[in-house]
Amino acid sequence: MTSYLVVFLGGGLGAALRHGVNRLAVAMFGHGFPAGTLIVNIGGSLAMGLLIGALAAVPGGTSHHLRLFLATGVLGGFTTFSAFSLDALTLWERGQAGAAVAYVAASVILSLLAVAAGFFLSRNF
Secondary structure, eight states, X not given: OHHHHHHHHHHHHHHHHHHHHHHHHHHHHOSSSOHHHHXXXXXXXXXXXXXXXXXXXXXXXXXXXXXXXXXXXXXXXXXXXXXXXXXXXXXXXXXXXXXXXXXXXXXHHHHHHHHHHHHHHHHHO
């Protein structure tokens, strides 16, 4: 139960940070291009790489709850794209290049189809 609370608290913080970035991006760039989402996805992916690399370098390891709070919670609430990016990189580093490419392609294509289907269904039924 403690792990859910840790993720919950981190997720709230990450979502609030995402909202702040989106508001700032709209103020700076306007509504014509989703700059906030782009910034969040790239920044979150960079942060995930830095975090996982740093946690892996700690002698003796780190707290499981710290990783849950920061990676799953804060960065997951900030952007799930960072988890997607880490999953793709993990497959690639394990020598599963084909699986990594298939995962990226399937995630992007199927997610676009799913959002289009949901939009169509909500408009027509």
